[in-house]
Amino acid sequence: MNEKKTAERGYHHGDLRGALIRAADELLAERGLEGFTLREAARRAGVSPAAxxxxxxxxxxxxxxxxxxGYAELARRLIDAGKAGTPAERLKAQGLAYVRFAVDFPGRFHLMFRHDMLLEDAPVLEETTSAAWDALERTVLAIRGQPDRSELDAEGNAMLIGIWSTAHGFAHLTLDKKLARIESCGSDADMLETLFPAIIDTLWVKKLG
Structure with missing residues (x-):
């Protein structure tokens, strides 16, 4: 089947562009960045390598x-996690949501921070990245007793980056199985349900009083 007929079939059944995105997403989930090729993504979508x-x-x-x-899904989870409870409880819930996202979507997670492989000025990327970042920022504002959507000062920005770095680093250690070397860490479930919340408590919540 030539590309024109394949494209017509794709559009007839829905969205050929969307089919290519889904194929690439599935390929990353199965093989990671190292196993991704445009040719294989095209094959899975049923189009020519040029498509x-x-x-x-x-x-x-x-x-x-x-x-x-990936950023849209991460933003959705962070927003949901930040809806209820005290600011400290929201912080812990969002930290867990961040790590669970990485565990659930390792292919997307690794890709999202590979700026050498992305179009950084793409509007869709800027919009979804901002939505995820804003969800964490609103929690930091609440922790600091500032109105929602106000501007963080230097100390607030430092807290925001520190919280993100904590969750991001833990996510990478979990995905890379580095924590498995520490016998006391237990299973992945134990790390997510017990160890990581304890880290958030130690680094942030207890300091907040």
Whole structure:
């Protein structure tokens, strides 16, 4: 089947562009960044190898769309986790949501921070990244007793970056199985349900009183 007929079939059944994004997302989930190729993504979507470049301009354009999916899902989880409880409880819930996202979507998670592989100025990436960042920022504002949507000062920004770094680092250690070397850490479930909340308590919550 030639590309024109394949494209017509794709559009007839829905969205060929969306099919390519889904194929790339599935490929990353199965094989990671090292196993990703445009050719394989095209094959899975049922189009010619030239189709991804036609629709996205190349690998960076297609991977940017997948990264945006990741940020959108991360933002959704962070927003949900930040809806209830005290600011300290929200912080702990959002930290857990961040790590669980990485565990659930390791392919997306690793891609999202590979700026060398993405179109950083793409509007969809900027919009979804901001949504995730804003969810954490609102919790820091609440912790500091500032109105929602106000501007963080230097100390507030330092706290925001520190909280993000804590969750991000723990997520990477979990995915890389580095914590498994520490016998007292227990299973992955134990680390998420017990160890990580204890880290948040020690580094942030207890200091907040």
């Amino acid at each position: 991804p470049s036609h629709h996205f301009g190349g690998a960076a354009g297609l991977l940017t769309e997948v990264a945006a999916l």
